[in-house]
Amino acid sequence: MILISSLVLKSSFVRSLGNCKTFSSFAMVEPKLIVFDLDYTLWPFWVDTHVDPPFHKTSDGKVYDAHQQRVKYYKEVPDILNHLHKSGFQLAIASRTSAIAEANELTKLFNWDQYFQYRQIFPGSKITHFKKLHSLSGVPYEEMLFYDDEHRNILDVSSLGVTCMLVPDGISQKAFQEGLELFKNRKAKTKQNNN
Numbered sequence: 161m162i163l164i165s166s167l168v169l170k171s172s173f174v175r176s177l178g179n180c181k182t183f184s185s186f187a188m189v190e191p192k193l194i195v196f197d198l199d200y201t202l203w204p205f206w207v208d209t210h211v212d213p214p215f216h217k218t219s220d221g222k223v224y225d226a227h228q229q230r231v232k233y234y235k236e237v238p239d240i241l242n243h244l245h246k247s248g249f250q251l252a253i254a255s256r257t258s259a260i261a262e263a264n265e266l267t268k269l270f271n272w273d274q275y276f277q278y279r280q281i282f283p284g285s286k287i288t289h290f291k292k293l294h295s296l297s298g299v300p301y302e303e304m305l306f307y308d309d310e311h312r313n314i315l316d317v318s319s320l321g322v323t324c325m326l327v328p329d330g331i332s333q334k335a336f337q338e339g340l341e342l343f344k345n346r347k348a349k350t351k352q353n354n355n
């Protein structure tokens with residue numbers, strides 16, 4: 161909570177500075193599109209093999225699969241998505257799962273659909289997912305930040321110029337913040353090299 165609060169404060173601060181021409185370069189350290197993988201990044205399972213539809217939500221908001229097995233997400237995910245959304249960040253999903261309908265159903269049941277402007281969910285190389293995100297959003301690859309638990313995806317997407325953060329244990333506020341720092345350090349280095 162502390163980490164994300166400081167991010168939000170920093171974010172509003174940078175945004176207000178961005179209105180002033182003198183400090184406009186400060187605004188460039190924020191990613192213009194933040195992209196998340198699903199399996200083992202936002203939730204701790206493979207949607208195509210570990211859970212079975214149909215899914216349902218009980219009155220207490222918990223989601224279960226066909227075998228009455230609770231379907232969980234990494235616990236800090238809703239707070240992270242909610243704060244990013246409120247701070248005005250554009251968010252997207254890039255997932256290679258073949259269980260497209262199931263993945264869509266779960267993001268809906270978790271009430272996450274309100275947070276994502278773009279979603280690319282289909283099998284194949286994540287390079288394709290990002291080419292589509294780039295074409296739909298108009299955001300340059302260098303202005304994107306991506307979180308994924310698999311090294312091969314990080315390698316593929318990095319080749320486009322996207323800043324990629326490996327999250328082997330899924331997303332937490334700490335892991336999210338580390339990705340943001342990586343993005344800022346990378347931008348600072350690029351700026352230095354261009355001077």
Ligand SMILES: [Mg+2]
Binds near residue numbers: 308309310
């Ligand atoms: Mg994954």
